[in-house]
Amino acid sequence: MAIPSFRFSIDRGGTFTDVYAEVPGEPGFRVVKLLSEDPQNYPDAPREGIRRILESVTGKIFPKESFPAENIEWIRMGTTVATNALLERKGAKTVLVTTKGFRDLLQIGNQSRPKIFDLEIRKLDLLYEEVIEVDERVRIIKESEKSDPDSGLEIAEGTTGEKFAVLAKPDLESVSKELEAVFEKGIRAVAVVFLHAYAFPEHERQIGKIADEIGFEQISLSHEVMPMVKMVARGDTTTVDAYLTPHIRNYLESFRSGFSDNLEKSQLLFMQSDGGLTDSGNFKGSNAILSGPAGGVVGYAVTTELGQPVIGFDMGGTSTDVSRYGDDYELVHETETAGVRIQAPQMHIKTVAAGGGSRLFFRNGLFEVGPESAGAHPGPVCYRKDGFLAVTDANLVLGRLHPEYFPKIFGSNENEALDFESARKAFEKITAEINAYSKERKLPAMSLEEVALGFLRVANEVMVRPIREISVMRGFDIKEHALACFGGAGGQHACAIARDLGISKIFIHRFSGILSAYGMGLADIVVEKQEPSALVLPENKVDNSLNYLLKNLNKLAAEAKTELLAQGYKSEQIEIKRYLNLRYQGTDTALMIPEPDSTSKYDTGITNCELGISESSPELQKNAEKFPDYVSAFRETYLREFGFDLTGREIIVDDLRVRAVAKSPGLQKFPLAKKSGTPEVEDRTRCYFMAESSGSGRWQETPIFRLENLGTGQRLQGPVIVMQNTSTILVEPGCTAEITEYGDVLLNVETKTFREIGTQADPVQVSIFGNLFMSIAEQMGRTLQRTAISTNIKERLDFSCAIFDETGGLVANAPHQPVHLGAMSEAVRQQVKLQGDNLKEGDVLLTNHPIAGGSHLPDITVISPVWQGEKPIFYIASRGHHADIGGISPGSMPPFSRELKEEGACIKTFKVVENGIFNEAGITELLLAPGKIERNPGEPAISGTRLLSDNLSDLKAQVAANQRGIDLLLEMIEHYSLEVVQAYMHHIQNNAEEAVRNMLKTLSVREDLAEVDILEANDFLDDGSEIVLKLTIDRREGSAIFDFSGTGPELWGNLNAPRAVTHSAILYSLRCLINQEIPLNQGCLNPIQVIIEDGSLLAPS
Structure with a gap:
């Protein structure tokens, strides 16, 4: 009998399948990369990769249809089979069985809107085709009910030790008939999700037994799939499990059947989303979503071995995945994929739509990278398929990629090299467009190389943002980390990314181009x-x-x-x-x-x-x-x-x-031979680099080396290019590369030096600063979301965080609620006006009053001035919806209130922090004050806040979020100087203004309006109150007048809108019409004049 001697680690991705194998003989391993789908040449990519390696090593012929696996010790695989089926909605026909009254729960979800400016909202199809509602219900009982023998409740104990009242038991006969009916329709997968089933599973078990007797092939019970609280996420996860597991099972059967012995004597393991391997029998839908990317995390986590935490940077063609490894794998237990919430342990991987295929645009004075991708077809311009200008083209024209070292797989016949000339012509065209824009504004012209490098710098900043999110925003010092770079495009950007983050070490594995596959062999x-x-x-x-x-x-x-x-x-x-x-x-x-x-x-x-x-x-x-x-x-x-x-x-x-x-025995390491002396240069080229100290760019001679020709201990001084079989490593000037014992590349990056930036607008810097300001607002939002108590803030994301200039004008915000967008600027200005000279350093202000820039009373705004010398130089603010602040009904949004005081505490201005001390007693008094208001007989009583401790916690969270923004802004000032930061705040506002003006001009032409034209509209509230709008659009200036004259008088009720809310609505509408990623700030409203009559329902007294 032959001795097993082959071990296969496979990553079956969406486009390519990578295979790494340990084999007998020299050099001890083989690597194969092939298309994941190529039905004309082979039925299954992983099996074909195995077949090719077996033939290559043994010299024997192995038929494509089926061959024996007697020499295979094990196969470990990560696959996107489940992910692709979820994205494409190609899973099994599924029925959802849930508690009566909750049939639409999973469709409603948590009401979050990931794209709040999208006018064409496309929701993905539901995973289930049918819903069966079961009249069953349990609830957790109160302490007082446990000892009351007369309550008449049937009480049972749950798995958590909590007591449950059984209010209704399922009618099993009725459920059986309904399940039989959907079974007759061809549905074979069932997901059972009942209220509180995570702790009281009995009713789910009963339904599962019936489904099994009927003959359903896949039965997923939520308490078995993921016994955790939160019915929406638990329900989605259970549905995913039912929907995908049959699809996975079919693939596994198909894969095994391609081996004549059905792999009976070979171990077959699959990578789960949490970075652990499992046998094929336990590989199911809910733990398969990140099967492929998890292998990459394991790969760098096990191999980096630098004695410090590591950031994983996996840059591919359409997107970039980033992750972090400290002493253990970092897992999250609730994520969203393809519109579905997954409640299961998964590697904490953040994905950003920026990769080698990300398209490049110049719009309204901004350099933009993505999120659109050129894809594999037609791909970037250099792919010779009439494609789109992309990041890969920028690397090519700057000398960082070399056609002669790439396989000739491009063009319509897939037999040509990368097309340098076409990429250069595309950049000549966009450079002319940029310079025409600059000439109109008396800005310096840019060379083609400066334009291409500018796009790369913007792309790098886009990719740096999620790295900050998984590190800095979670309290880790990014400078203490190393950067582990892998993926086909990562090596070209590694030095620049590390320098932008302040990271001094980069680790690039010998097999970085297939590290996800390699990681499968290292997993436990x-x-x-x-x-x-x-x-x-x-x-x-x-x-x-x-x-x-x-x-x-x-x-x-x-x-x-x-x-x-x-x-x-x-x-x-x-x-x-x-x-x-x-x-x-x-x-x-x-x-x-x-x-x-x-x-x-x-x-x-x-x-x-x-x-x-x-x-x-x-x-x-x-x-x-x-x-x-x-x-x-x-x-x-x-x-x-x-x-x-x-x-x-x-x-x-x-x-x-x-x-x-x-613990897995892991893969063998194959050391390189030691080499001394000057490494052999394979070729020489010229690359374009920008000097960090001066900001000027120039071409530099750059030697090219092949990694396989280098030996242990050899060092290379940048600029150099190191070619790997599956990727390119760019060692930038000021950086060094060292070849390790096992053929990995260790790069040392010089600390980023301060580069002088002028205060004149630079289109590249405007784009970069836009990303930087947005990153600060996002980090504030992340801090607030994670530290707040209120479900409104944490789950419904009813909050906004923003940065304002010295005048109170909005610079950047992390938008979640449109009604906040334009109103917060008015709130900041009102607070500065109300406090006047009384405002001191160390003070933080609080307001919620509609007359002072507020919306409704539960939306409390906390404002922190940023001081330098005797005056504030910026303002940071956060607005969050508090669960209750008093009033005549819980929630502080009574449907029949007629006076503001009936909705809770009204605060025009208050120093919630004074001289750096949180004024808990003062804000407590204000929040409880409504409860002291005397009422006439027959009028509903007014309460103070019903959730004081939650209010205080949420306010402290808002103060903490603001402080996070202040710290980050001060870091930016230290790096660039106050003058530059303030200048670019205004440049970004000017850019937004220009975008709105251009949109209004375009809209005027598209709608065939006169140069100055008037559009009129009206609408009515339920009580007949009229809202009147006369919109004047001036195409000559790109301006507009929103005239609400004639709108009905203020109402004796709660449907009046403060002026600030009207400004928010206008700003939101403008941003939606622009339909492009622009900084959302005060500049958007500069071309706009708003006319509202005092005393109307849009400007109540």
Whole structure:
């Protein structure tokens, strides 16, 4: 019998399939890259890659249809089969079975709008074709009901220890008939999602049993798929599982059938979204979404070995994935893919629509990169298919890519080299367009090379933003990280990305072009177990709750370990990792906290542990005294992530999680021979670079080396180009490259020097500063979202964060709610006017009054001035919707209020922070003040805020978000100078103004209007009140007058709109009409005049 000697690691991507194999003989490995879909030449890409390598190494013929796998020890694969089926909606026909009254829950989702300016909103199809509503209902009962024998409630205990009242049991006969009916329609997959099923699964189990008896082939029960709170995410995840698992199962059967022995003696493992391998029988829809990208994270995490945290940078053709690795894989437990929320452990990978194929535009004075992509067909201009100008073309014309080192696979017959001349002609055209624009504005002309490099610099800034999000925005110092670069295009941008981030080391693996495939061979085999909880995590070590947690963690560990032992792994190979998913009482942001002490003191012999022992047994109590300090670990993590701690609040255990890891033997390393002396130059070329110190660009002679011709220890001084089989590495001037023992490339990047930037507008710098200001606003928003208590802010994203210039004019914001966009600027100006000379450094202002730039009262605006010397130089503000601030009804939005005071606390201006001290007593008094208002008999009573502690927490979160913005702005000033930052604030506003003027001129021509024309419209409220608009568009200047004269008088009710809200509506409409990514700021309103009559419903008294 032949001895197994081949090991295959495969990444089946959407376009290409990469195969890395360990093989007998020299050099010990093989690499194959082939198209994932090529039905004319082979039925399955991974199997074809295996076949080619077997033929190459053995010299034998292996038929394409089917061949034996007797020499294959194992195959490890990551695949986009599930992701593609989800994107293309090609999964199994599925029926959703859910609690009566919730049939539309998954369709409604959480009401978030990822593209708030898109006038053509396209929602992806639902995953399920039919819905069956079941009249079943349980609810968690109150403490007072538990001891009331007369309540008449049927009470049952859930898996979390909570008590549930069973209000309605499912009519199983009726459900059976409905399931049989959809079965007759050809549906074979069922997803069952009931309210509270994560902790009370009995009703789901009953439905699952019926479905099994009927003959459904895929039955996904939410409490089994992911037993976590949040019905929408749990429901989506369960539906994904039912929808995709049959598709995955079909692919696995097809893959196995291509081997004559059905892989019976070979191990077949698949990469899960969490970076762990699982056997093919456990590979299912809910854990397969990031199967491919997870391999890349494992690849760089295991191989970098620099003794510092690492940022993963995977730049491909259409997008770039970024991730972070510290001491462990960073996982998230709720994400959204293809319009579906997935509640399952997944690698924390952020994707941005910028890659080698990202298209380049010059619009309204801005250099824009993406999000549109040239794709593979037609591709960039240089692909010879009449494609679009893209990032790849910029790298080509600047000498960073070389056609002679690329395969001749371009052109209509796919047999030609990259087309340098066509790419250059395309840049000549856009350069002429840019210079014509600049000439009109008396700006300096740009060379073709400066234009191409300008686009690359903008592309780099676009890609840097998500890196900041996964590092800086979570409390990590980015400068302490190394950058691990992989993917086909990553090496061309590595030095520039690292320099922009302040990173000094870059690691590029020998197989960086196929690192996702290589990572499959390095991954460990993982089994995860999880169960919900509702316990308060005690700080007292003798609390009996610790016994319960310990017992259940050990139970989960035993179950997970038993599964791995059954797969043939030995006990000494298995490592148990325990986690508690913790959150503060009253919040819904849970953090998955790993066991603080990695060496467990209490898990000896867990496979034989007595699972039925009493929680008060001496053994368990003794171990509970050694229970790790999860409390301190949680507080430290919370403080790092959010910048403050909610001391005094109880810590809730939402979930217990155990990860059993069977350590993989991994792949062999093949060292290079040591070489000394000057490396052999393969070729020489010229590349265009910009000197960071002067800002001027020039061509420099650049030697080219082949990585396979270099040896361990050889060093290269930039500029040089190192060619790999599947990628190009650009070592920029001032950087050095060193070849490591195993053929990896370690780059050292010089610290970024300050480059003098003038205050005159530079189109490239306007684009870069636009991204920088937006990044600051986004980081503020991220801080606020994660630190706030209110569901309105955290989940509905009813908040906005913004930066304002010294006059209070909007510069940049992270928009979530259109009604905030134009109103916040008015709020800032009103506060400056109201406070006057009373405003001091260290003060933070608060307002919510409609007359002072507010919208409705629950929207509270917090404003922080940024000082230099005696006056503010900027303002930072955040506006968030608070769950309650008093009034005649909970929620502070009563439907029948007639006076403002009936809606809660009204605050024109208040120093919520004075001299750096949070004025808790003062704001508490204001929020409770409505409760002291005396009412006439028969009038509804007015309450103060009903959620004071939440209000205070949310206000502190807003202050923290503002401080984050201030810190980032001051960093920018330190780097560029105050004069430059302020100049570019105004340049960006001017750019937005120009975009609006151009849009109005274009609209006037398109609609065949006169040079100055008037459009009129009116609309009516339910009570008959009229809103009148006369819109005058002046094509000569690109201006407009919005005249609301004739609008009905103010109402004795709550449907009046403050002036600031009308400005918001106008700004939002203008931005939607522009239909292009522009900085949304005060400049948009500069060409606009607004006329509103006092006393109308748009300007109430």
